[in-house]
Amino acid sequence: MTAPLLVARDLRCSFTSGGRHVAALDGVSLTIAPGETLGLVGGSGCGKSTLARVLTRLIAPEGGSVTFMSDDWLALGGNRLRAARRHMQMVFQDPLAAFNPRATVGGVIADALRIHAVVPGAVRSKEVARLIDRVGLPSALLGRSIRDISGGQRQRVAIARAIAVRPRLIILDEAVSALDVSVRGRILDLLVGLQRETGVAYLFISHDLAVVRAVSQRIAVMAAGRIVEEGPAAGVIAAPSSSVLVDLIGAVPRLNGIPPS
Numbered sequence: 001m002t003a004p005l006l007v008a009r010d011l012r013c014s015f016t017s018g019g020r021h022v023a024a025l026d027g028v029s030l031t032i033a034p035g036e037t038l039g040l041v042g043g044s045g046c047g048k049s050t051l052a053r054v055l056t057r058l059i060a061p062e063g064g065s066v067t068f069m070s071d072d073w074l075a076l077g078g079n080r081l082r083a084a085r086r087h088m089q090m091v092f093q094d095p096l097a098a099f100n101p102r103a104t105v106g107g108v109i110a111d112a113l114r115i116h117a118v119v120p121g122a123v124r125s126k127e128v129a130r131l132i133d134r135v136g137l138p139s140a141l142l143g144r145s146i147r148d149i150s151g152g153q154r155q156r157v158a159i160a161r162a163i164a165v166r167p168r169l170i171i172l173d174e175a176v177s178a179l180d181v182s183v184r185g186r187i188l189d190l191l192v193g194l195q196r197e198t199g200v201a202y203l204f205i206s207h208d209l210a211v212v213r214a215v216s217q218r219i220a221v222m223a224a225g226r227i228v229e230e231g232p233a234a235g236v237i238a239a240p241s242s243s244v245l246v247d248l249i250g251a252v253p254r255l256n257g258i259p260p261s
Protein backbone atom coordinates (compact mmCIF):
# COMPACT_ATOMS: atom_id res chain seq x y z
CA MET A 1 0.00 0.00 0.00
CA THR A 2 1.26 3.51 -0.83
CA ALA A 3 2.19 5.63 2.19
CA PRO A 4 -0.43 8.29 2.96
CA LEU A 5 0.39 11.83 1.91
CA LEU A 6 -1.16 13.39 4.99
CA VAL A 7 -2.27 11.90 8.30
CA ALA A 8 -3.96 14.13 10.88
CA ARG A 9 -4.52 12.66 14.33
CA ASP A 10 -6.78 13.94 17.08
CA LEU A 11 -6.54 17.63 16.18
CA ARG A 12 -8.00 19.95 18.79
CA CYS A 13 -8.57 23.65 18.47
CA SER A 14 -10.91 25.91 20.41
CA PHE A 15 -11.88 29.55 20.49
CA THR A 16 -13.32 31.75 23.18
CA SER A 17 -15.24 34.77 22.07
CA GLY A 18 -17.83 36.81 23.90
CA GLY A 19 -17.45 34.50 26.92
CA ARG A 20 -18.40 31.46 24.80
CA HIS A 21 -16.01 28.54 24.41
CA VAL A 22 -16.23 26.69 21.08
CA ALA A 23 -14.42 23.42 20.36
CA ALA A 24 -13.96 24.06 16.60
CA LEU A 25 -11.90 20.87 16.26
CA ASP A 26 -12.75 18.28 18.88
CA GLY A 27 -10.39 15.42 18.01
CA VAL A 28 -10.27 15.36 14.21
CA SER A 29 -8.38 12.57 12.44
CA LEU A 30 -8.14 12.03 8.71
CA THR A 31 -5.89 10.55 6.06
CA ILE A 32 -5.28 11.70 2.47
CA ALA A 33 -3.58 9.39 -0.04
CA PRO A 34 -1.35 10.71 -2.82
CA GLY A 35 -3.41 11.79 -5.84
CA GLU A 36 -6.85 11.38 -4.26
CA THR A 37 -9.61 13.83 -3.47
CA LEU A 38 -11.02 13.73 0.02
CA GLY A 39 -14.21 15.78 0.18
CA LEU A 40 -14.96 17.37 3.54
CA VAL A 41 -18.56 18.34 3.95
CA GLY A 42 -20.54 19.77 6.84
CA GLY A 43 -22.85 22.56 7.87
CA SER A 44 -21.94 26.12 8.74
CA GLY A 45 -19.72 26.45 11.81
CA CYS A 46 -18.83 22.74 12.09
CA GLY A 47 -15.09 23.49 11.90
CA LYS A 48 -14.19 22.97 8.23
CA SER A 49 -12.26 26.22 7.77
CA THR A 50 -10.55 25.81 11.12
CA LEU A 51 -9.30 22.41 9.97
CA ALA A 52 -8.00 23.96 6.73
CA ARG A 53 -6.25 26.71 8.69
CA VAL A 54 -4.67 24.22 11.10
CA LEU A 55 -3.48 21.95 8.28
CA THR A 56 -1.92 24.89 6.42
CA ARG A 57 -0.42 26.14 9.71
CA LEU A 58 -2.24 29.45 9.62
CA ILE A 59 -3.25 28.63 13.21
CA ALA A 60 -1.70 26.22 15.72
CA PRO A 61 -3.90 23.53 17.26
CA GLU A 62 -3.97 22.88 21.01
CA GLY A 63 -3.38 19.20 20.44
CA GLY A 64 -2.91 16.47 17.88
CA SER A 65 -0.42 15.79 15.13
CA VAL A 66 -0.08 16.07 11.37
CA THR A 67 2.28 13.97 9.29
CA PHE A 68 2.74 15.39 5.79
CA MET A 69 5.07 13.78 3.26
CA SER A 70 6.42 11.70 6.17
CA ASP A 71 7.45 14.81 8.16
CA ASP A 72 6.12 15.87 11.55
CA TRP A 73 4.46 18.82 9.81
CA LEU A 74 3.50 20.88 12.87
CA ALA A 75 7.05 20.69 14.23
CA LEU A 76 8.83 21.68 11.01
CA GLY A 77 10.59 25.05 10.97
CA GLY A 78 13.16 27.05 9.07
CA ASN A 79 14.32 25.92 5.67
CA ARG A 80 12.65 22.53 5.89
CA LEU A 81 9.29 24.17 6.48
CA ARG A 82 9.83 26.62 3.62
CA ALA A 83 10.69 23.75 1.28
CA ALA A 84 7.75 21.61 2.41
CA ARG A 85 5.23 24.50 2.31
CA ARG A 86 5.43 24.52 -1.44
CA HIS A 87 3.79 21.11 -1.43
CA MET A 88 0.66 22.18 0.47
CA GLN A 89 -1.18 24.95 -1.33
CA MET A 90 -4.52 26.51 -0.51
CA VAL A 91 -7.31 28.01 -2.61
CA PHE A 92 -9.85 30.11 -0.72
CA GLN A 93 -13.44 31.06 -1.46
CA ASP A 94 -12.50 34.69 -2.05
CA PRO A 95 -9.25 34.84 -3.98
CA LEU A 96 -9.25 38.64 -3.84
CA ALA A 97 -8.60 38.42 -0.10
CA ALA A 98 -5.65 36.10 -0.80
CA PHE A 99 -4.00 38.30 -3.45
CA ASN A 100 -2.39 41.68 -3.35
CA PRO A 101 -5.23 43.55 -5.08
CA ARG A 102 -2.74 45.70 -7.01
CA ALA A 103 -0.98 42.65 -8.45
CA THR A 104 -1.38 41.65 -12.06
CA VAL A 105 -2.48 38.19 -13.16
CA GLY A 106 0.95 37.42 -14.59
CA GLY A 107 2.70 38.88 -11.54
CA VAL A 108 0.81 36.62 -9.13
CA ILE A 109 1.88 33.47 -10.96
CA ALA A 110 5.44 34.66 -11.64
CA ASP A 111 5.89 35.46 -7.93
CA ALA A 112 4.94 31.92 -6.94
CA LEU A 113 7.42 30.51 -9.44
CA ARG A 114 10.14 32.87 -8.22
CA ILE A 115 9.61 32.40 -4.48
CA HIS A 116 9.79 28.64 -4.78
CA ALA A 117 12.41 28.63 -7.58
CA VAL A 118 10.28 26.21 -9.57
CA VAL A 119 11.86 26.97 -12.95
CA PRO A 120 14.98 28.96 -13.94
CA GLY A 121 14.36 32.72 -14.24
CA ALA A 122 15.01 32.64 -17.99
CA VAL A 123 11.99 30.44 -18.67
CA ARG A 124 9.67 31.92 -16.03
CA SER A 125 7.57 33.95 -18.50
CA LYS A 126 7.13 30.93 -20.70
CA GLU A 127 5.94 28.91 -17.71
CA VAL A 128 3.51 31.69 -16.70
CA ALA A 129 2.07 31.61 -20.24
CA ARG A 130 1.76 27.81 -20.13
CA LEU A 131 -0.03 27.90 -16.77
CA ILE A 132 -2.47 30.63 -17.75
CA ASP A 133 -3.34 28.69 -20.88
CA ARG A 134 -3.70 25.47 -18.89
CA VAL A 135 -6.30 27.02 -16.60
CA GLY A 136 -8.24 28.24 -19.64
CA LEU A 137 -7.47 31.97 -19.55
CA PRO A 138 -6.33 34.08 -22.51
CA SER A 139 -2.79 35.47 -22.39
CA ALA A 140 -4.30 38.96 -22.87
CA LEU A 141 -5.25 38.78 -19.20
CA LEU A 142 -1.66 38.55 -17.96
CA GLY A 143 -1.16 42.31 -17.62
CA ARG A 144 -4.58 42.94 -16.04
CA SER A 145 -4.99 43.80 -12.38
CA ILE A 146 -6.38 40.98 -10.30
CA ARG A 147 -9.13 43.43 -9.24
CA ASP A 148 -10.31 43.89 -12.83
CA ILE A 149 -11.18 40.31 -13.75
CA SER A 150 -14.27 38.26 -12.95
CA GLY A 151 -14.65 36.02 -9.91
CA GLY A 152 -14.39 32.89 -12.05
CA GLN A 153 -11.25 34.18 -13.79
CA ARG A 154 -9.76 35.08 -10.43
CA GLN A 155 -10.40 31.58 -9.14
CA ARG A 156 -8.63 30.18 -12.23
CA VAL A 157 -5.66 32.45 -11.41
CA ALA A 158 -5.70 31.12 -7.83
CA ILE A 159 -5.62 27.57 -9.20
CA ALA A 160 -2.81 28.46 -11.63
CA ARG A 161 -0.83 29.95 -8.75
CA ALA A 162 -1.40 26.83 -6.64
CA ILE A 163 -0.39 24.35 -9.36
CA ALA A 164 2.55 26.55 -10.46
CA VAL A 165 4.67 25.23 -7.60
CA ARG A 166 3.79 21.60 -8.40
CA PRO A 167 2.38 20.79 -4.96
CA ARG A 168 1.44 17.36 -3.65
CA LEU A 169 -1.75 18.68 -1.96
CA ILE A 170 -4.13 21.55 -2.58
CA ILE A 171 -6.66 22.43 0.11
CA LEU A 172 -9.69 24.08 -1.48
CA ASP A 173 -11.92 25.80 1.07
CA GLU A 174 -15.31 26.62 -0.48
CA ALA A 175 -13.30 27.38 -3.62
CA VAL A 176 -16.25 27.25 -6.02
CA SER A 177 -19.04 28.28 -3.66
CA ALA A 178 -19.20 31.91 -4.77
CA LEU A 179 -19.33 31.07 -8.49
CA ASP A 180 -22.43 30.64 -10.61
CA VAL A 181 -23.37 27.12 -11.58
CA SER A 182 -21.89 26.96 -15.10
CA VAL A 183 -18.57 28.58 -14.08
CA ARG A 184 -18.47 26.23 -11.09
CA GLY A 185 -18.89 23.16 -13.31
CA ARG A 186 -16.06 24.23 -15.61
CA ILE A 187 -13.72 24.87 -12.69
CA LEU A 188 -14.53 21.46 -11.20
CA ASP A 189 -13.69 19.90 -14.60
CA LEU A 190 -10.41 21.84 -14.61
CA LEU A 191 -9.52 20.54 -11.13
CA VAL A 192 -10.27 16.94 -12.13
CA GLY A 193 -8.16 17.30 -15.31
CA LEU A 194 -5.23 18.80 -13.41
CA GLN A 195 -5.35 15.98 -10.91
CA ARG A 196 -5.19 13.40 -13.71
CA GLU A 197 -2.19 15.15 -15.25
CA THR A 198 -0.18 15.94 -12.15
CA GLY A 199 -1.26 13.43 -9.48
CA VAL A 200 -1.97 16.25 -7.02
CA ALA A 201 -4.24 15.37 -4.08
CA TYR A 202 -7.10 17.63 -3.00
CA LEU A 203 -8.80 18.23 0.31
CA PHE A 204 -12.00 19.65 -1.10
CA ILE A 205 -14.02 21.49 1.53
CA SER A 206 -17.59 22.57 0.93
CA HIS A 207 -20.97 22.84 2.61
CA ASP A 208 -22.47 21.66 -0.72
CA LEU A 209 -22.65 17.88 -0.97
CA ALA A 210 -23.41 17.89 -4.72
CA VAL A 211 -20.16 19.74 -5.42
CA VAL A 212 -18.16 17.50 -3.08
CA ARG A 213 -19.69 14.39 -4.65
CA ALA A 214 -18.72 15.57 -8.15
CA VAL A 215 -14.99 15.52 -7.43
CA SER A 216 -14.31 13.28 -4.42
CA GLN A 217 -13.30 9.65 -4.24
CA ARG A 218 -13.81 9.68 -0.48
CA ILE A 219 -15.99 11.86 1.70
CA ALA A 220 -15.63 12.85 5.35
CA VAL A 221 -18.63 14.40 7.08
CA MET A 222 -18.03 16.89 9.86
CA ALA A 223 -20.34 18.08 12.63
CA ALA A 224 -19.56 20.09 15.77
CA GLY A 225 -15.80 19.76 15.44
CA ARG A 226 -15.75 16.03 14.74
CA ILE A 227 -15.64 13.73 11.73
CA VAL A 228 -18.90 11.83 12.16
CA GLU A 229 -18.56 9.51 9.16
CA GLU A 230 -16.10 8.83 6.40
CA GLY A 231 -15.71 6.44 3.48
CA PRO A 232 -15.89 6.00 -0.31
CA ALA A 233 -18.10 8.76 -1.76
CA ALA A 234 -20.74 6.56 -3.37
CA GLY A 235 -21.02 4.22 -0.36
CA VAL A 236 -21.29 6.99 2.21
CA ILE A 237 -24.02 8.79 0.24
CA ALA A 238 -25.93 5.54 -0.46
CA ALA A 239 -26.03 4.60 3.22
CA PRO A 240 -25.60 7.70 5.40
CA SER A 241 -25.17 6.95 9.09
CA SER A 242 -25.24 10.47 10.52
CA SER A 243 -28.17 12.86 10.71
CA VAL A 244 -25.93 15.60 9.29
CA LEU A 245 -25.35 13.64 6.10
CA VAL A 246 -29.03 12.70 5.84
CA ASP A 247 -29.83 16.44 5.98
CA LEU A 248 -27.13 17.31 3.42
CA ILE A 249 -28.47 14.63 1.06
CA GLY A 250 -31.98 15.98 1.56
CA ALA A 251 -30.73 19.40 0.47
CA VAL A 252 -29.56 18.03 -2.89
CA PRO A 253 -32.57 17.02 -5.01
CA ARG A 254 -30.49 14.99 -7.50
CA LEU A 255 -28.96 12.82 -4.78
CA ASN A 256 -32.34 12.45 -3.15
CA GLY A 257 -33.89 10.90 -6.24
CA ILE A 258 -35.94 14.03 -6.96
CA PRO A 259 -35.02 15.70 -10.25
CA PRO A 260 -33.75 19.27 -9.86
CA SER A 261 -36.35 21.93 -10.66
Ligand SMILES: Nc1ncnc2c1ncn2[C@@H]1O[C@H](COP(=O)(O)OP(=O)(O)OP(=O)(O)O)[C@@H](O)[C@H]1O
Pocket residue numbers: 015016017022023024042043044045046047048049050051207
Ligand atom coordinates in the same frame (compact mmCIF):
# COMPACT_ATOMS: atom_id res chain seq x y z
N1 LIG B 1 -11.16 33.32 15.12
C1 LIG B 1 -12.22 32.81 15.74
N2 LIG B 1 -12.63 33.33 16.91
C2 LIG B 1 -13.71 32.81 17.56
N3 LIG B 1 -14.44 31.76 17.11
C3 LIG B 1 -14.07 31.23 15.94
C4 LIG B 1 -12.95 31.71 15.18
N4 LIG B 1 -12.84 30.95 14.06
C5 LIG B 1 -13.83 30.06 14.10
N5 LIG B 1 -14.56 30.21 15.23
C6 LIG B 1 -15.72 29.38 15.62
O1 LIG B 1 -15.34 28.03 15.47
C7 LIG B 1 -16.41 27.27 14.93
C8 LIG B 1 -15.97 26.63 13.63
O2 LIG B 1 -15.77 27.66 12.66
P1 LIG B 1 -15.30 27.35 11.16
O3 LIG B 1 -15.16 28.66 10.47
O4 LIG B 1 -14.13 26.46 11.22
O5 LIG B 1 -16.54 26.54 10.60
P2 LIG B 1 -16.96 26.20 9.09
O6 LIG B 1 -17.45 24.81 9.11
O7 LIG B 1 -15.83 26.53 8.18
O8 LIG B 1 -18.16 27.19 8.86
P3 LIG B 1 -18.61 27.98 7.53
O9 LIG B 1 -18.97 26.91 6.52
O10 LIG B 1 -19.80 28.77 7.98
O11 LIG B 1 -17.45 28.83 7.12
C9 LIG B 1 -17.58 28.22 14.77
O12 LIG B 1 -18.40 28.13 15.90
C10 LIG B 1 -16.91 29.58 14.69
O13 LIG B 1 -17.78 30.59 15.18
